Amino acid sequence: MPLTANNTQATTTTSPPIRILFATSEIAPWVKTGGLGDVAGALPAALSAAGMDVRILVPAYPALLRAFPKARIVAKLAAPGGELPASKLRAAVTPDGTRLLLLDCPALFDRPGNPYLGSDGKEWPDNALRFALLSRVAALLGSQDNPLPWQPQVIHCNDWQTALAPSYLHYDQRPHAASVITVHNLAFQGLFDPHLLGALALPLHAWAIDGVEFYGHLSFLKGGLQHAGQITTVSPTYAREIQTADEGMGLDGLLRWRSDSLTGILNGIDTDIWNPLSDRHLAAGFDASDLAGKAANKAALQRRCGLAQRADMPLLGVVSRLTEQKGLDLLPPLAAQLASLPVQLAVLGSGSSELEQAFAAMAKTYPGQFAVTIGFDEVGAHLIEAGADMFLMPSRFEPCGLNQMYSLRYGTPPIVRATGGLADTVVDCTPLSLAAGNANGFSFHEASGDALFAAIRRAVAAWGEPQTWRRLQKSGMTHDWSWSEPASRYVVIYRQLSDSS
Secondary structure, eight states: OOOTTTTTOOOOOSSSOOOOEEOOOOOOTTTTSSHHHHHHHHHHHHHHHHHEEEEEEEEOHHHHHHTEEEEEEEEEEEOBBBBBOEEEEEEEEEETTTTTEEOOOOOHHOOOOOOSBBBBSBBBBTTTHHHHHHHHHHHTTTTTTTOSSOOOSEEEETGGGGGHHHHHHHHOSOOOOEEEEEEEOOTTOOOOOOTTTTTOOOOOGSSSTTTEEETTTEEHHHHHHHHHEEEEEOOOHHHHHSSTTTSTTTTTHHHHHHHEEEEEEOOOTTTTTTTTOOOOOOSSOOBBOOOHHHHHHHHHHHEEEEEOOOSSSSSEEEEEEEEETTGGGGGGGGGGHHHHTTTEEEEEEEEOOHHHHHHHHHHHTTTTTTEEEOOOOOOHHHHHHOOOOOEOOOOOOOOOOHOOOEEEOTTTEEEEOOOOOHHHHHBOOHHHHHHHOOOOBEEEEOOOOHHHHHHHHHHHHHTTTTHHHHHHHHHHHSSEEEEEEHHHHHHHHHHHHHOOO
């Protein structure tokens, strides 16, 4: 599936384009494990549409080399020190014109499957070297030693895998590109043994409280948060939450100290791929002006999952990792209550074996009413978004979340816990919000089964009032969930950084 610019309109400006290097460890649709891959697959294209000059630096994983077999070598890079090996840069262009720089180092990146995990489900033992090289090359391209004719003014780093780039630039001390780091999930920090300092070509004085040291570990993310010119995260609420002891994962003090440089920018979604009117995975297309196709998709989903063909029973959908972070451990204990409400439930995902077994037991106990599919299926994911009546996301924390925005666009009001990006996108259905015309879903605060069930009951009651339900659906479907507004906010940050560098 090609990258798209999400129909983003170019920003009219007399200022010259800013040269942006977007450094990432994954990129949809070729290499993706989560939200970072989706962002890397869409934001750079939206930035290009807004007039920026963007290149994406990403490892040359096998999937990318297969997708771009004619990617030409544009630079041969010597070993940058420590135990970091030599590498090459290959240039490629996606079908929509987005330019890629593929970091070709077979010893580190020519591996099957997940970018971070081996076939045994454990982290690759040399992940520190792998992503230090990615960070080091990003810094190289932003330095005076850049071997390319194109040089970025801003390096945009993402999560711990590229977070050492600002540190490498900082310790170089020569004039260099400005940097911004986006935190997609603070829980993943890139923690390694301190003895790797030299192997990663970091100076001894980097091992300090104002460097990469973090409670006795070498932390890639700590280095990026310390040294990047600006810090962003993927929703305004999450930007506030990570400055607290409860959500800051030990980095809240540093983030409070850097609060003047911290901005929460809500992610967008790819509104070309996630378009209910043209989605090729659906049984019928529909939009906010004509919702008739929802019924056909509900029937198709019920058939696919082996659920009873019931138009008169609300159908709840879940597409998620089955983990406690996602709050999905709250659902199995509610099985009897949900069955008697009554509602149907279609679950698609994988995760902890305990939760997989719990959902399988629900489906076995209530056949025709509850269904679970373990694994991931693109068609099933789209069909749940379109065919479910409501979408469940009871996350304990959620930096941004994308599925609730897919659901809103597909006329499937979400039921969410009010945290992170869920709080920024879902407006709880109340008499006041309905009167204001901005209600689009249901939210609750306490991470408990009782609170979740109360929200589900409220949603079921609203579903029984067709006029109210149509107002909720249309509120979500007519909102602009594209990357247009987020891209414009990133452009402001890039201009501030480039003007001050």
